[in-house]
Amino acid sequence: MRTARALVVxxxxxxxxxxxxxxxxxxxxxxxxxxxxxxxxxxxxxxxxAAIQKAMNELDEALQGCWAAAATERFxxxxxxxxxxxxxxxxxxxxxxxxxxxxxxxLTTCMxxxxxxxxxxxxxxxQSFQLPFQITAPDGQSVIDRAGVSWVGQSKLAIAVxxxxxxxxxxxxxxFEVALxxxxxxxxxxxxxxxxxxxxxxxxxSGTAVAAGDMAYVKAGGVREVIAGRTAVHAVVxxxxxxxxxxxRAGALPTREVSPGTSASAGPxxxxxxxxxxxxxxxQxxxxxxATSTNDLALSASVLALPAGTxxxxxxxxxxxEALYVLAGAGTMTVGGVALPFGPTSVIQVPPNVPHxxxxxxxxxxLQIYTPAGPEQRFKVK
Numbered sequence: 001m002r003t004a005r006a007l008v009v010x011x012x013x014x015x016x017x018x019x020x021x022x023x024x025x026x027x028x029x030x031x032x033x034x035x036x037x038x039x040x041x042x043x044x045x046x047x048x049x050a051a052i053q054k055a056m057n058e059l060d061e062a063l064q065g066c067w068a069a070a071a072t073e074r075f076x077x078x079x080x081x082x083x084x085x086x087x088x089x090x091x092x093x094x095x096x097x098x099x100x101x102x103x104x105x106x107l108t109t110c111m112x113x114x115x116x117x118x119x120x121x122x123x124x125x126x127q128s129f130q131l132p133f134q135i136t137a138p139d140g141q142s143v144i145d146r147a148g149v150s151w152v153g154q155s156k157l158a159i160a161v162x163x164x165x166x167x168x169x170x171x172x173x174x175x176f177e178v179a180l181x182x183x184x185x186x187x188x189x190x191x192x193x194x195x196x197x198x199x200x201x202x203x204x205x206s207g208t209a210v211a212a213g214d215m216a217y218v219k220a221g222g223v224r225e226v227i228a229g230r231t232a233v234h235a236v237v238x239x240x241x242x243x244x245x246x247x248x249r250a251g252a253l254p255t256r257e258v259s260p261g262t263s264a265s266a267g268p269x270x271x272x273x274x275x276x277x278x279x280x281x282x283x284q285x286x287x288x289x290x291a292t293s294t295n296d297l298a299l300s301a302s303v304l305a306l307p308a309g310t311x312x313x314x315x316x317x318x319x320x321x322e323a324l325y326v327l328a329g330a331g332t333m334t335v336g337g338v339a340l341p342f343g344p345t346s347v348i349q350v351p352p353n354v355p356h357x358x359x360x361x362x363x364x365x366x367l368q369i370y371t372p373a374g375p376e377q378r379f380k381v382k
Contacts, residue, residue: 078137140169156184329364
């Protein structure tokens with residue numbers, strides 16, 4: 001399973017090089033005049049091709065970033081995009097879309113912007129050419145930068161869908177970040193699936209006060225209400241099983257509100273600090289939510305704290321999905337043989353039976369989820 005990044009392949013078609021009169025004015029605006037000195041000899045074909053190749057090599061990584069930013073909503077973005085480029089002076093490049101089958105305005109806009117701002121080399125001044133991009137979508141996506149995820153709000157609550165089946169191709173779990181304005185409430189809601197709340201600030205859940213770093217576990221069928229205090233509060237919410245979170249992407253909690261008198265099979269299990277920590281790879285792991293504390297195997301939650309330089313060798317989880325909400329640090333997660341950099345605003349998911357390894361380049365701290373629970377028990381073994 002490819003769970004990594006889209007493959008962007010770009011070619012180059014020279015079109016009407018140096019002959020503005022041959023350009024279709026409905027596709028591109030008139031380029032700025034050729035910025036070479038009047039007495040300068042025209043570039044050779046080798047110089048022109050070398051400049052194009054240099055541009056494509058440098059644009060590729062930036063365009064991968066465009067794909068990643070667009071893929072926060074869906075992973076299966078692919079198709080063809082052909083851009084026509086007219087290069088004048090360094091500040092006079094004009095880019096127009098000739099053909100587009102990507103079905104992602106966000107990706108197209110980003111790629112046009114990156115190409116427009118690229119400092120093309122002098123051998124290309126006054127040239128007109130087409131850049132055809134072929135983008136092959138992966139089978140899934142493992143690393144998403146939550147800094148690029150859109151927030152959608154209703155009333156005093158806003159939701160950012162970090163992981164769901166639509167952007168990861170994994171229906172084992174979904175991950176949201178929820179923001180409540182001061183004094184706001186989620187309402188009293190019944191969960192249809194198991195939920196784990198990791199609080200990034202103080203709040204109350206079903207009448208129990210929680211602090212930043214505390215957790216609450218709600219079994220499927222349970223009822224809970226989260227209320228912010230005098231300050232706004234953020235919380236990370238993991239729900240299993242996952243799916244395509246249409247209502248959450250519209251800004252609504254994917255649970256139904258119930259009246260105060262409605263009975264519930266269970267309320268939230270609040271897991272407050274301090275947590276017991278186990279030594280691991282030069283750092284510590286706190287196993288917070290597992291069968292011991294929740295009497296449920298739907299998911300487990302731990303907090304990892306590992307130093308820079310830590311390497312976790314390649315391994316797989318036979319039946320479990322692993323997810324990480326990175327709180328601090330950076331490194332590289334290699335998933336299915338593809339190296340994926342991550343940083344302090346990343347979320348990561350690895351499906352079952354997919355080989356993966358980690359190398360940390362900075363001190364690392366993260367919320368770690370397994371669904372179903374099980375692999376976290378290795379941390380307790382001395």
